[in-house]
Amino acid sequence: MKAAIYCRLSKEDEGKNGESESIQNQKSMLTAYAAEKGFEVYWIYSDEDYSGIDRERPAFNAMIQAASEHKFDVVLAKTQSRFTRDMELVEKYLHGKFIEWGIRFIAVVDHVDTGEAANKKSRQINGLINEWYLEDLSNNVRAVLDHKRREGLFIGSFALYGYCKAPDAKGKLVIDPEAAEVVRRIFALALSGMGAHKIAQILNNEGIPSPTAYKQLHGAQYHAAMKKTDYSLWGSPTVYQMLHNQTYIGDLVQGRHKKVGYKSKKTVWLPKSQWIVVENTHEPIIDRDTFETVQRMLAARTRSGVQGTIHPLAKKVVCGCCGSYMEQTAHQPRADGVQRRYVRCRMHQRAPERCSNKTCTDLNALENTVRERIREYAEVYVDPEKVELPQRDDPVRQRAQAKRSELKRLQCEADRRRRALQQLYLDKVSGLIDATQFSEMNRAFGEEIKSAENRIRGLEAELEQQPEETDAAPTQRQRVRELAQVSHLTRELAVLLVRRVIVGTKDPLTGQQEITIEWAF
Template sequence: MNVAIYCRLSEEDRNKANPLDDSVSIQNQKTMLIQYASAQRWDIYHIYSDDDYTGADRNRPAFQALLADAQDGKFQIVLCKSQSRFTRELELVERYIHGLFPVLGIRFIGLVDNADTANKGNKKSRQINGLVNEWYLEDMSDNIRSVLTNRRQQGHHIGAFALYGYQKDPDQKGHLIIDPPAAAVVQEVFTLYSQGYGKSAIARILNDRNIPNPTEYKRQQHLRYTPPKSQTATLWKYPAISSMLVNAMYIGHMVQGRYGSVSYKTKENRPRPKKDWIVVENTHAPIIQPPLWDSVQNLIAQKTKPFVTGHIGLFAHKAQCATCGYTLRSSKCRGKHYLSCPTHHVKESGCIGAFIAVDTLEAMVLAQLNYLAEAYLDQTQLEQGIHMVSGLADRKQQLIKEKTLLEKKQDSHYLQTLYADKVDGKLSQEDFQQLRTMFNQEKESRIQTIATYQAKLEALQAQLDAGQNRRALVEQYLHIDKLTREMVEVLIDHITVGRRKQGEKYPPVEIHWNF
């Protein structure tokens, strides 16, 4: 019998000689399990080890590798120190220990807590252990959250990184000290804005002087950082300047708790309302002094007064630069509103940019909409559309029949029967492995085919809905002379705007409709 040994430790072990070495606890787990497997005369296929991973982490690399090898039938036993080393989630206990493993003919053993799927009598105890472990995770999460909240309320900095402009104090945990090179950049940003420079202009000044943005600065200082997704992600941009200018951390106040986790089972964080932020004043040395801070905040308040024309927001999140793909940003000059590429002005060698007046884009959209509406409502084309919808409905019914037949074949009882025959000696291990491999290949093929059919059905349904609703939609917006935000949401998926060529009156525009 081939056995897979799985070990896990959830917190760092201070006895590590080297951070890359296995912790002592992991080594002890391996020794115990190897000795047990040898006593049972089992062949050890592989030792899977996850060090510094919690039992609620579903993306543990060794854990995922074990599951993949289990699917390939590379071992017949999974051996752990305890069920909680494998997982602390009751859902995963049911999915893998009581679900997948029995189907694959794999026995699970937790040595210390006597969890053994070969003993059907202790299934309830395994489930109780899983429930207790689940409670443990939830209680631990609540306790950790309570401790962190208390430390934040006391003004301690909690986080993996210090804010740009600061660094963690090596002599006092939870305290921030000024990082002089980055702090000088922060002071310059505030000073430039107070002197009348715009946020994009400030970004361009910093980029033209090759001053690294916060992400690039962390990389150069050999700090942990998230790798950028594009080349322009290393540049200063409008949002970075904008968020810096309103961050009260720069006047010595500790501002934390702006994001919170959705659940202890996921690492996803979501923004919290400002009233729930934890703010403690005067916890660290300020980079920006109160007079400069107040001056900048007054300027920001004056420039963010809402426009009353109704144009702002008409194409929000709908218009994109045809060159770099960034969403166009709105601006106002001499009473007129424009859309422009936000990356064009942040560096001399940046995107060639897109630029168009909002009223010009609105006129283009209205002209094309009215043309399409009149063309579609032509009686001949309408009859062709009705005929097309009828043919789509027939195709949909045929796909449903084919998909239903395939789903009926998705039955795991065949594999369970094969396993029973192997246990009874009717099938050799080699024949069982071969038949199981064939079954899994056919099953995977059916799953992919079913997924393909489902995608086709969804696409057909979308076409049917569009065909049935298109006339009413088009008639509703026929001969209009003014766009509203609601119309843009209903009618337009997105718009790409290019750079106007010399000698041409308007820039190239592509409108991608929802109908």
């Protein structure tokens, strides 16, 4: 009789049972057993670094294919769990296909033998125990990973574009200067009113590598999950996701998706309320004010115009007759080459019987009206001699602010690590982690707390010795004057200040049109 030998070693087995579970040990034991029973070894199939629940094991599937072709009579494995930990596969092959194909299965150590009908129940019990083991292991691993996420440790294989893994601090992110500049530019373009598609087009035209291409150029074995034909090009979904990613302001966002179960590789996206977000874990690339402004602009997003930009009042102009949005339209250029832009009621275009406002309103004039009213408010309510604005371009102030931000981040981090040490003991008592994991994590957390405390003392000493800031009043007054002299209406300014602009119908006698602005402040 010919026998196929099957050996398997998974990552969870390594270090747990040492050499006793090694592939070489399994081969030696099963080869000796085959010789003892007088079996001729047809082939030795071996899978390394594959879980017993994995149905994509190459050697396992090759053996099953050979079995279906009746190339051997017996399958030998050290234990039933080496063959599979999946109860469904136990029933499919041990109690189904192998019987049809006339193949006998023998697990040497736990005395499983399909040639003996009496031990079928024991095989099924073994299958259930093996599957329960994997389920418990999966739950424990998930609990440990979630614990690390809540402590502000990055556990991903690859850092988010704009960052890289800190070489001297496991689970920490540091800024990648080259990629971070691209991130800053993307947010700046979004602030100017450009849509994601136009931003991606600009980056592609300038030959800037996409996040996937950038990682690959720097030696990372990275492959994007999204299905694209050309990974070297930027796409609007990539830009859009980056503009929404809170990690760029120093908050670590993880746990956005999870596997549907330990038997499946399929993942599902979780609602935002279930994401794990830890604030101030790393240095930000984008300041919070800029990020929040971009979020408001995205929330009020609309389709880009012909030039790939969104006009400042998009989705803010409404018809005074029916309350519907007024859409942009363009007329043919005049003789002097100037193209006039207009807005007209969406409802009147689609259902004239429901709205009588057929007027086309000059969009350029409308933007000028809003701009002038903003300037009027600024001149009336803002006194340049009294208002103080943050002096962002003062190097001394910038350094002090950076130190205060780092100090706050380190204090939060040290507090999280102290709480983690308390939780760590509870996890050990509850069996979520073993003694070895507890010892390693306890030591690592202790070292991180000590390092953070040393840096905190250093920053506090530096801030105490910080020279007094220079008088920034002249520059502040100049900034207020610039605000009061708005040269043109931007999308950013419209999103921040204007809730909506109500355009009334045009008076047929005077040609006048009432414009009402509802402010967002």
